[in-house]
Amino acid sequence: MSAAAYLKISVAVALATIALKTGAWWLTGSVGLLSDALESLVNLAGASFALLMVTLAATPPDDEHPYGHHKAEYFSSGFEGVLILVAALAIIWAAVQRLLAPQPLEQLGWGTALSLAATALNGSLAWAMLRKAHEHRSIALEGDARHLMTDVWTSIGVVAGVLVAGATGWLWLDPLLAIAVALNIAREGVSLIRRSADGLMDRALEPEVLAQIDQVLAGFAHRTIRFDHVVTRRAGQRRFVDLHMHMPAQWSLGRAAALRxxxxxxxxxxxxxxxATIQLLPSDVEAHAGDAEDAI
Incomplete structure (x- = not known):
């Protein structure tokens, strides 16, 4: 199943969880469960935008975008991160109002049952999406999956807190728990925004991938062949490496091209x-890419 197919399922699950969690809040009057329902609205918006960006990222290169559209996925995770922060602020505002004017909780049995049913849906989907994200190296899919997983754990915490508040009569615990949920999801939002910024600024490949590249180059290195100026970057699912390969000047162009x-x-x-983009150079020639730019 493709990343886009998983995101379509995520949209459908988000609609279902919104209905279930809104019902849970309506039955109980819990601001904690309301915060959980608001986060599901973010799930819906995030999954919808991620689907749009994954579809765009999959389009082939064109005259205006010769390197493809892979970076579109970073906009998706950044957008979802911003939505998460907005949801966190809305949750804190609602929680503070309830903290100032506590209200009794009602029908906790049905309310928590609906919330747990929505949590089970989110948990199953998040687990499947994380596996797919690692397989396809999709930051958009991973961002949506991690947000869903955060939703799972916060939902479990909210249900537990609501049950304790109902059993003890500590009505202040409900809004306090909602604020804790808001702070937790805000942390996830900041993480998503930071990762998106790293991708848009051409962050280097992961250390383990760099080690694989070095190992391959070491297998071709010889006293007459050497590599330098190895530069890497990521763009969504695509990875890039640029480097110089030095070889004897007397080699024919055909021999050099075959080795490259x-x-x-x-x-x-x-x-x-x-x-991979490899520039061929004679052994006695050095090229210092970027020196002219650095001098400006």
């Missing part, structure tokens, strides 16, 4: 989704 092709194939085989 072998290196490129080895790199792409070792690192799925990698696009």
């Amino acid at each position: 092709n072998s290196v490129e194939l080895a790199l792409m085989s070792a690192v799925p989704g990698l696009r």
Whole structure:
């Protein structure tokens, strides 16, 4: 199943959980359960936007975007991070109002049952989406899955707190728990925004991937062949590496090109989704990429 298919399921699940959690809040009057329902609205908006961005990222390169549209996924996770922060502020505002004017909780049995049913749906989907996100290296899918998983744990905490508040009569515990939920999801929102910014600013590949690249290059290195100026970056699911390959000046162009092709194939085989750009240089020539820019 594709990433887009999972996001379509996420939209449908978000609609179902909104209905269940809104029902739970309506039955109980709990501001904690209301905060949980508001977060599900964020799930719906985030999944819808992620679906749009994943679809855009999958479109082939064109004249205006010759490197493709892979970075569109970073907009998705950044957008979801902003939505999470907005939801957190709305939850805190509602919780403070209830803290100032406590209200009794009602029909906790049915209310918590509906909330737990929604939590089970979110948990199952989040687990499946995280596996798929790692398989496809999709930050949009991972962002949506991590938000769902955060929703699962906060929902469990809200239900537990509401039950304790109902059993003890500590009505202040309900809004206090809602504020804790808001702070927790705000932390997740900040994390998503930071990761999106890193991707848009061409962050280098992960250390373990860099180690794989170094291992491949070491297999081709020779006293007459060397590699330098290895630069990497990520763009959504796509990975890029640029480097210089030095070889004897007397080699024919055909021989040099054949070796470069072998290196490129080895790199792409070792690192799925990698696009390698290799500049051929004679052994006695040095190229210092970026020196002119740094001097400006």
